[in-house]
Amino acid sequence: MSCLTRLFAGALCLLCFSSVVRATTPEFFVVGEVYCEVCRINFINKLSEPMPGAKVKLECRGEETGNITYTQEGVTNEAGQYRLKVEGDHEEEECGITLVKSGRADCDEIPNEGWASKPSSLITLTKNNGFHGSSRYANPLGFTKKKANHECAELIKELEIDPDHP
Template structure:
């Protein structure tokens, strides 16, 4: 009988150890990075009434440590039917620079990566640490946009209304 009791005690101890090991592993910070990708039809470098959210666009989150090319974490994602993405990020990246970049457009008519104006480097930097006073696990990235190859016709009038000069006038 004593050996059956000892076996049960060992079994319970082993089960407790496995449970604690799982808890310690899951305590590593995990974040969710949310953002949106849209098609910029007026090539204004900001969201406006003609901007269209883009389902199926691909984005990438990369975190870099010190030194050139030192990528410490990378994950890709895709926007849902509403043009929104949600990336699950593991670990705390306190001493790293993390940013979201565009990877691939889902629309052949809107697949240019802007390289002018405010979008010289179209990315969104994001802080992924619990050691900076920001509470919660969700981080919101700035919107990113692909641009149409051609300036959409209704944009000229829109730009006049908001007093922005257009190259097509």
Template sequence: MSGLTRVALLFVGVLCCFLSLPGVTRATAPEFFIVGEVYCEVCRINFINKLSEPMPGGKGEIGMQRRGSGNITYTQEGETNESGQYRLKVEGDHADEECGITLVKSSRADCDEIPDEGWASKPSSLITITKNNGFHGSTRYANPLGFTKKKANPDCAELLKELEINPDHP
């Protein structure tokens, strides 16, 4: 056996020993980043619009529960930056869980109501946190969530007219 063959066999042997060490060949748990925004809805129409204002310092929470059980498996609170946006890091694959972002706390005393009317009751943004869903990459985007003002801004009348929304007619 030549010297080069012995070195190659020795290298393969050392490599096999190294790869058999615990944790070396294990895949790392996937990481996901949940990105979204919190805003102040100044017209009380419960959807983001051109008059909505970003909410720096607004708080939201990601919560996960095992499908069908109702058992909470994970929660994490996050706060928005100066642009009203947040970015939460979540580790692991959560294919068997229902995951959603909900509003927690407003940073504005004049805009701190959580909508509770019609389709906007208990607003949340459901997200899928798994690699087995056809989405590529590690970033998941949540729908924007908004607190509402106690009283609509005066300039909202023009917006409602532009959108053909009659606030007095359901």
């Protein structure tokens, strides 16, 4: 066997080994969106606006000790959407997306009322759960305006919401 043939065979083996190693390390994409909730009713609705430039954080914590085992931040695109690449299986961890920073000065409050008192979206990052594919979809998260837009009164009436009782 010539030296060149041995070199080629060795390179081919390394290439195959590296693709096997990559194939055994799970890779996920956490996909979600951030919006500006202009009516201060703390859920996405037809008047909510996508928020470009918002910063979100993914954190995974160990179930036993609560320690942070994995963290990553991302920023939303022009459509208010983000996509975070996550490597590794996090089956034994609780992972979630939280809001970090608004992309708009006029809509920068993190909700802290009712169900939105801890705005986050939990994500399952393992292949051992029946989900197929590598994408994991987070629930939408939103910042609120300091004061509701004028057209919100009609929406609140349409939805039959009592704004005085969250």
